[in-house]
Amino acid sequence: MSTNYATNVKSAIAVNPTFKAICEFNIQQFPVDGYSRYYSQLGNGTAILQTAEQLNTYLASYADMHQHKLDLAFASLFGKEDFNNKSAEIIDWGCGQAFASCVLIDFIKNNNIKLDLSKFTLIEPSAMALQRGLEHIDAIYQRKPKPQTFSINKKADTRLSIKGCQASGKIKIHLFSNVLDIHTLDLNQVLKNVTSNFDGLNYFVCVSPINGLRLRTFYKMFGQSNLLSSNGSSIVTEVFRPSAMRKVTKSISRVEYIFKTNL
16 A cells, blocks of 8 residues: 555545545555455454554455445434434544545435534544544545544543533534444443533434444433434345455345434
C-alpha cells in the first residue's frame, strides 16, 4: 500500500465517491500473498491494527460483510423513522476504518433521504485505523460540503468526557458495528459513556455477526428505550474472499438491535 493512501484513494474514487468504490480500490491493492502473510494478524477481526497492510487486509476481508449487514440495519431504521429535513450527529463506536459511517453516508444518498449529517465522532483504539476512517469520510465527501469530524483515539469502554463537544439540540445516531459482541468490552462503561456525554434524542444501530445476547443486554440497559428492530436472520450475498482472491456467494449471519431513547 502507498504511504500516500489518502491522496490515492481520493483520486481513485473521484468519479464515484462511495464506500463501495473505496472497497474496490482496496481489493485491487490487495497482494496475491496478502492472505497468507497478514490474515492471521487480524485476530478474527478483533485485533487493534497497527500497519497499512493489516488495514488493507481487514478491509478486503470484511468490508463486504459489514456493508450488507449495515445496509439492512439502516433500511430498518429509516423504514421506521422519518429523518427528512433534520440534522444529526453520528457517533461511531469502535469505528475501525469508519465502515459504518461510510455505509450510512451512501445509504442516505442512494435513498434520497434529506438528513443532514453535521458531525462525525469516531472512537477507535487503533490510531492508524482512526486516521484511515477520517480519510475515508473525507474521500466520500470530496464533492460535497464536508461535515465536522472529531476523532477519539481510545477504546469504547474507556472513560470518556466529551459532553462539551456535542450539540445538545441535535439528534444523535450511535453506530455499534461488530463492537458490542466483543466479550471483553465493558458494557457498563459504554453505557456510562453514552449517558454522561449525550442528551436529547438518541438512536442506536447495533449490528453484529454473533452474540445477540450482548446486543439485547445493551438495549435492555437503557430502560425506557423504544425498540425499533431486532433481527437475527442470515443473508446470502457476494463477498470478496482473500484466500481465493475473488468474490464468492456466502451466507452471512447477522444480529441487529435498533432502538431510540431520550437522555
